[in-house]
Amino acid sequence: MVSKRLVLTFPHKLLDKPIVYQLVKEYDLVFNILQARVMPNEQGLLVLEITGNKENYAKGVKYLTDLGVKIQPLSNDVRRNDARCTHCGVCISVCPTEALSINKKTMKVDFDLAKCIACELCVRACPVRAMEVKL
Ligand code: SF4
Ligand code: SF4
Known part of the structure; x- marks a missing residue:
């Protein structure tokens, strides 16, 4: 089981798509939205805590990056x-x-x-x- 906090940046074309929902449906991942915002340049920003088994987590992250979502680990540094x-x-x-x-x-x-x-x-x-x- 892994649990990670990630910053996801969505291009404008993906903003109205149910992408995060697919993480639950297709990859059996649990997520907790820590922050959501549309930035001035019309990119979407989501800070999520994602939890699930290691294999599904890796598949879910690949699914997001293949779509063009930029993913960074969240740290307070x-x-x-x-x-x-x-x-x-x-x-x-x-x-x-x-x-x-x-x-x-x-x-x-x-x-x-x-x-x-x-x-x-x-x-x-x-x-x-x-x-x-x-x-
Ligand atoms: S202060 Fe923090 S949230 Fe704001 S731009 Fe810098 S790193 Fe990002
Ligand atoms: S941290 Fe200070 S110097 Fe740097 S961009 Fe912000 S206000 Fe300007």
Whole structure:
């Protein structure tokens, strides 16, 4: 038996398809939706906990990737290096969960780790590499 937390990114063309339901029906997997969101670029983002036997889990993941769903493991290891951050705000527009937001009082960028799903989009977007993956 395996149980994993995954970040699934769906292309726009798959948003109205009952894809996750197929994981239950065809692969006997149990899932728990931790977060669901349509991002500004019209991709869908789902954070799921998927549980099932190892073979079915592997088949289910293959089914999703064959359809074009991007899958990343969920980890809570993204941090901000505050000494580097210039509060430029670039990361706010890419963050799908509003873990990064402008603080209207200080006009600085706040990072709320509790909302972070470790998708790493900000890591790639930050021009000064202030968002870091802790290994
Ligand atoms: S993109 Fe980087 S430097 Fe700019 S606010 Fe975000 S973390 Fe700070
Ligand atoms: S990794 Fe960055 S972009 Fe992704 S949820 Fe966390 S703060 Fe937002």
